[in-house]
Amino acid sequence: LTLEERLASYIIEGTKEGLFVDLDQALKKYQPLEIINGPLMDGMAEVGRLFNNNELIVAEVLQSAEAMKASVSYLEPHMETTESSVKAKIILATVKGDVHDIGKNLVEIILSNNGYKIVNLGIKVPPEQLIEAYKKEKPDAIGLSGLLVKSAQQMVVTAQDLKNAGIDVPILVGGAALSRKFTKNKIGAEYDGLVLYAKDAMNGLDLANQISN
Ligand code: B1M
Numbered sequence: 608l609t610l611e612e613r614l615a616s617y618i619i620e621g622t623k624e625g626l627f628v629d630l631d632q633a634l635k636k637y638q639p640l641e642i643i644n645g646p647l648m649d650g651m652a653e654v655g656r657l658f659n660n661n662e663l664i665v666a667e668v669l670q671s672a673e674a675m676k677a678s679v680s681y682l683e684p685h686m687e688t689t690e691s692s693v694k695a696k697i698i699l700a701t702v703k704g705d706v707h708d709i710g711k712n713l714v715e716i717i718l719s720n721n722g723y724k725i726v727n728l729g730i731k732v733p734p735e736q737l738i739e740a741y742k743k744e745k746p747d748a749i750g751l752s753g754l755l756v757k758s759a760q761q762m763v764v765t766a767q768d769l770k771n772a773g774i775d776v777p778i779l780v781g782g783a784a785l786s787r788k789f790t791k792n793k794i795g796a797e798y799d800g801l802v803l804y805a806k807d808a809m810n811g812l813d814l815a816n817q818i819s820n
Contacts, residue, residue, distance in 0.1 A: 610636075611646040614678075618650025619657070621670025623677055630681050639682035640809065643713070647678055651709075675709055683716050691722040695747035695819040697779070698740050699725055700732035702753040702761045710782060711752035713808045718750075721812055723819075734768035741774055748818055750779040750811070759784045759793075766798040775800035777818045781811055 608616065610632055617626045633642045654671045657663040663671075697718060701711050708730050719725045726744050728736060737749065749769070751762055762780055769778070777800055780790055790804035801818070805811035 611649075614642065614646035615650035615653065617674050617678070618647055618671050619653050621667055621672075621674050623674055626674065626678065627681055630678060634682075634685055639685045640717075642682060643679060644807070644809075647675060651675060672709060676712070679709070679713060679716065683720075686716065686720050688720040689722050693724045694722040695815065696724040696726065696744060697748045697750050697815065698728060698737065698744060698746045699750040699752070700728040700737060701730040702751055702758050702765055703731055703733040704761055705753045705755050705758040706730045707752070707754040707782070710754070710808065711750075714750060714752065714781065714805075714811050717808045717812050718815060721816075723815060734765045737765065738769065738772045738774065741769075741772070741776075746776065748777045748779055748815065749774075750781070752780075753782040754784060756784045758782060759789055762794050763797055766794045766802065770798050777801040777803065779803050779805055779811060779814055779818075781805040781807070 610629060613629050614633060617623065630642065637645070651671070654663065654668055658668050699711055699715055701708050715725045715727050726740065726746065728740055741749070751765060753759065753762060766778065778798060780794060780802065781804070785804060787804045790802055795802040803814045805814050
C-alpha cells in the first residue's frame, strides 16, 4: 500500500498500530490539513459508505472515530498558528440529539490556532444550554455542528429559540446534512442575525474572518 492508502486504512480499520510513524512520514510531504482533508477524510468517507451498507457496526465506527481523533490530535501541534490577539470569541456546539464531534473539534482547532477564543460546549447541546452560555460568555458568534438529517431541523429550532431569547449574533453552521440553500431558506428565515454555512473547517475559518472583520 502507498502511504496515502495506509493512512486511509488506519481510519477504515480503526487501528492506531503504525499510524503515528506514517503520520510522521506524511508530515514530510504534506501540510497537516492536507493529510486530514486528503487520506484521512477518504478513509472516513469509506467508513461512512460501509456503515451505510451495514458492513460496519457502530462499535467499529467508534474505533474509526478514535483513530481519526488520535490523528487530528497528533497533527495539531504541527499546524500553523497566528500569534495575533484574540479576534473574536465563538461558542461551538453539536446540536441537541447529535453526538458527532470530530468535525466540530477540527473547527475548534483551526479557529483557536488562528486567533479565536473558543468555548466548546460539546455534544447534544440543547438550545437552553446555548442561551445560558451566551449570557455567560457574551460571544461574538455561535457555531453549530450536526451530521444527522434531523440535526438540520434541530438547527432551525435552535435558531428560533436563540431569536426568542433576543440573540442576534452571527451563527455559523456546518455538517454533512446541511446545504447553503437549507441554511439560507430554513435556518436564516427563523433568525434575525446572519446565518452562514461552512462546507468544511477551513471555510468556517474564512467565514469567521469575514464576520470578525
Ligand atoms: Co454516525 N452517522 N451515527 N457515527 N457517522 C453518519 C453521519 C452517517 C452519514 C453514516 C451513514 O449512514 N452513512 C449517518 C447519518 C445519516 C443521516 O442522518 N443522514 C450516521 C448515523 C445514522 C449514526 C447513528 C444514528 C448510528 C446508529 O446509532 N444507528 C448514530 C447517531 C448517534 C447520535 O448522534 N444521536 C451514529 C453514531 C456515530 C459514532 C458515535 C459511531 C461515530 C461518531 C463519533 C464521534 O464523532 N465522536 C459516527 C461516525 C464517525 C460517522 C461517520 C462515519 C463519520 C463522521 C465524521 O467524523 N467525519 C459519518 C459518515 C460520514 O460522514 N462519512 C456518520 C469526519 C469529520 C471531520 O467530518 O463531521 O463531516 P464532518 O465535519 C466536516 C464538515 O461537515 C464541516 O467541517 C468538517 C471538515 O472540515 N463541519 C463544520 C462540521 N461541523 C462544522 C461546523 C462548522 C463548520 C464546519 O462551524 C460551526
